[in-house]
């Protein structure tokens with residue numbers, strides 16, 4: 001099979017981790033007889049520097065023409081530390097999500113048996129954790145208007161906006177995934193305060209009639225933040241709005257042992273995009289220390305979700321599991337000096353697939 005994929009490395013550790021995922025994909029191509037037609041695009045601070053635009057038109061065209069997109073990370077302290085900057089790397093990511101219609105961000109969270117001891121949480125709390133967080137990605141407070149400052153600059157405002165159709169389409173995925181899994185859907189919201197959350201509840205209540213076998217529970221986000229740590233095996237499928245999903249999944253990464261482990265798939269109207277859930281980790285950029293596993297597992301999701309190539313995804317997951325089991329891991333997962341570099345972890349995982 002010939003796979004046409006747009007590659008957007010982005011900023012910070014983005015290029016280093018993408019390089020490891022490409023090695024692994026090459027190994028998969030070799031083993032399973034696929035070839036790749038890659039195109040490389042600029043996004044984020046890298047695109048601002050050269051094009052003055054964090055999501056240039058040519059990158060958009062490239063994404064639209066590809067069968068799938070692999071994305072590293074964007075973000076740069078130059079902009080993080082300058083709240084007055086008008087053009088920002090994150091605008092590129094948001095524009096890309098919106099223009100590609102990437103409305104559902106699926107973030108699987110599962111413990112790796114060989115890393116159970118790496119979590120700051122007690123082993124008996126996190127054994128067998130395996131849930132999906134389905135994060136709405138093109139609505140809510142990230143995109144609601146009005147957003148901005150009052151004329152005198154002394155007041156700032158954001159708007160959280162959802163319509164019924166946006167809620168339906170993301171919750172439909174929630175029901176479908178729960179149906180295929182353990183039949184348990186947790187809707188995380190703040191319906192005791194927010195009007196948008198009450199529309200979410202109302203919509204889910206209507207939809208649940210069509211999914212009688214799926215047990216639906218509603219949980220306020222503050223409680224969910226606590227339950228995720230207190231009793232994470234409870235969760236099967238979580239569906240939630242944009243910002244809550246962003247925050248809860250960084251929190252959930254602690255269960256697995258590192259933010260550098262969690263991948264995601266952004267499912268869209270026009271295409272699909274695969275990216276680690278973490279950011280550009282600027283402190284590590286160029287040091288060859290970042291964990292490439294989240295990006296490599298995002299490539300596994302790309303094979304499975306974009307192309308239906310399950311065996312290829314499984315081969316990557318097995319190679320990753322072996323690297324973790326053998327202790328071929330980056331410094332975020334080690335306390336002793338048995339630390340491997342980003343490159344070495346990528347090489348090991350690719351080599352397991354070739355073998």
Ligand SMILES: NC(=O)c1ccc[n+]([C@@H]2O[C@H](COP(=O)([O-])OP(=O)(O)OC[C@H]3O[C@@H](n4cnc5c(N)ncnc54)[C@H](O)[C@@H]3O)[C@@H](O)[C@H]2O)c1
Nearest residue numbers: 073074075076080259260277278279280281282290291332
């Ligand atoms: N999707 C994205 O591109 C994305 C996501 C989050 C943050 N960002 C951007 O990234 C920049 C940095 O943000 P931040 O520091 O809040 O978040 P971050 O996710 O980049 O890093 C937070 C911390 O997580 C750990 N970490 C993250 N990725 C890791 C990896 N691959 N290996 C090992 N450890 C890892 C590190 O301890 C790091 O200090 C900001 O500009 C932010 O806007 C981008």
Ligand SMILES: CC(C)[C@H](C(=O)O)[C@@H](O)C(=O)O
Nearest residue numbers: 075090093094246277278279
């Ligand atoms: C960089 C930022 C805009 C982004 C988000 O909040 O969606 C990031 O945190 C993520 O999780 O992809």
Ligand SMILES: [Mg+2]
Nearest residue numbers: 246247250277
């Ligand atoms: Mg985030």
